[in-house]
Amino acid sequence: MxxxxxxxxxxxxxxxxxxxxxxxxxxxxxxxxxxxxxxxxxxxxxxxxxxxxxxxxxxxxxxxxxxxxxxxxxxxxxxxxxxxxxxxxxxxxxxxxxxxxxxxxxxxxxxxxxxxxxxxxxxxxxxxxxxxxxxxxxxxxxxxRLPAVEPVGPVPGESPATAAPRSVHEPKALTRIRALLAKAEATDYPEEAEALSAKAQELAARHSIDAAALDAGGEGRTVPGACRIGVEPPYETAKAILLDAVAEANRCRAVWNSAYDFSTVVGYAADLDAVELLYTSLLVQGTAAMTRAEASQRAGGRKRTKTFRQSFLMAYASRVGERLTAAAEAVSGAAPAGLLPVLATREVAVGARTDELFPRTTATRVRGVGDEAGWTEGRAAADAARVHPERRGVRGPGPGQGGG
Known part of the structure; x- marks a missing residue:
């Protein structure tokens, strides 16, 4: 039975x-x-x-x-x-x-x-x-079937031994940055969005320097952490380049995993917070500007396609990177001289942590941009949406440049 x-x-x-x-x-x-x-x-x-x-x-x-x-x-x-x-x-x-x-x-x-x-x-x-x-x-x-990926934090329930303590309350600087970026996304005036975004990046840079100074004066040094940020289709290559620019501008490093639609950003906690906020806002601003530019092109009788949008966002990311680099140099030059070795040490630590997590990364040239109007419009949009600091990593080609 x-x-x-x-x-x-x-x-x-x-x-x-x-x-x-x-x-x-x-x-x-x-x-x-x-x-x-x-x-x-x-x-x-x-x-x-x-x-x-x-x-x-x-x-x-x-x-x-x-x-x-x-x-x-x-x-x-x-x-x-x-x-x-x-x-x-x-x-x-x-x-x-x-x-x-x-x-x-x-x-x-x-x-x-x-x-x-x-x-x-x-x-x-x-x-x-x-x-x-x-x-x-x-x-x-x-x-x-999910494969193992590089860990960006401890498993739940396991207390990390070296993680920086995190307050349950958001720092005032981040609250102000968030508010400025929300206004930048909401305005229909490019000049106002530029001013608001620039102010947000200035606050992010100061917040980073303040965190470094506080850490240097403490009993124990914190170590770099990491987070993942989604980089999803369409136009994921341009988005990855934009995120790379924002990460490097804020003393972080970004490594793109195209197979799983995310980039891992390595850096100190305050800088990671800034990268998440700034990248998200710049992507929103860039996408809105692309939509307006495409509508203008169509109103003029010129049909625009995926090639236009791809070229636009590639140019937008490239130009934002240039502006971030210039702003980074200005912020670094204004930092107290006694803090420069601390900032340099933190940059080395971020690089070492990135190499530890990703010992076998590869650099890839992206494919060329084929729409000159899209490239021109994208750079103009980047001029009207800004943020700050330095940039390395993935570089996009100019119009007509090929890629391997």
Whole structure:
């Protein structure tokens, strides 16, 4: 006489069927058949829901152990799957993260968790159990196959030994920077946006120098950290160049991972905060300027395409980099002489930490820009949206220059 399967048995059978089916690349019939079979098992056993969710939390935890963070997982799920899987992933991330005292969560996780949105009704309570089970299994397949990436912080629950302490309150400088950039994004006047963005960068530079001075006067030196910033299509090459410019301007280094749509930015905490704020705002300003420029081109009877937009953003990133370099030199020249060795030491430390995380990076020339009007408009837009400091790293070509 056979016994009824336990919830654990049902889930084990379903996962064994669905997660390890061989995928030849494009979604083939064998994978679809395996997913259908496994989803049918789960849909027929409501008692397995809690165990299925628990196993999902385990897969999320394994992602953290391989270096991923909440925003990274959300980004890859949105790109490779869809809204149902995204909702399930968000619920699993929220639930798994509640296991740890808030004080033991890595820096920047609070913001990433908040970006998931409010808690929702558990997806497994949806009336269509088969669809939910299929979406969950597709998500678990993706989580299982995530490779290890360079860690940018400790795993939740593990207290870092060398991380700089972070206040629960945002520094006043960052609050002011955020407000200035919000005004720059909202205005329709390029000159006003330029002035507001320039003021924001000045505050960021001062904030960085103040943090360096405070660290130098303390008992223990902090060390560079790292964060990831999404660099998503379309026009991801131009966006990566823009982020590189902002990072170098703020005494950080950026390394782009084109396969997973993010750049890892290495630097000290205050500088990383500035990079996130400034890059996000400049990208918003640049995209808005590109839209206006394209509309103007079309009004003049000239049809513009993807080539125009790509050229525009490449030029915008290039010109922002030039302006950042000039502003960086001015800020460095005004720093107290006694602080210059401290700033130099921190720059060396950032470089060393980057080399430690990425010992085998490669430099790539980007492909040429083919639309002269887009390039010209992009540089003009950069002149009307500014920010500051120095730039190295990825360099974009000028109009008509080729790439390898």
């Amino acid at each position: 056979s016994t009824a399967p336990t919830p654990q048995t049902t889930v084990e059978r379903a996962l064994a069927t669905a997660l390890y089916a061989r995928d030849s690349g494009a979604r083939d019939r064998s994978v679809e058949t395996a997913l259908d079979t496994a989803a049918s098992l789960l849909a027929a056993d409501p008692g397995a829901d809690a165990e299925l969710a628990r196993r999902g939390e385990e897969f999320v935890r394994r992602a953290w152990e391989r270096g991923w963070q909440p925003a990274d997982v959300v980004r890859i799920v949105r790109r490779d799957l869809g809204e149902p899987q995204l909702r399930i992933a968000a619920e699993l991330i929220r639930t798994e993260s509640r296991r740890y005292p808030e004080a033991t969560l890595p820096a920047r996780w609070a913001g990433q968790l908040a970006a998931l949105g409010p808690d929702s009704v558990p997806p497994w309570q949806a009336p269509d159990r088969f669809s939910y089970a299929t979406a969950a299994l597709e998500l678990y397949r993706l989580l299982l």
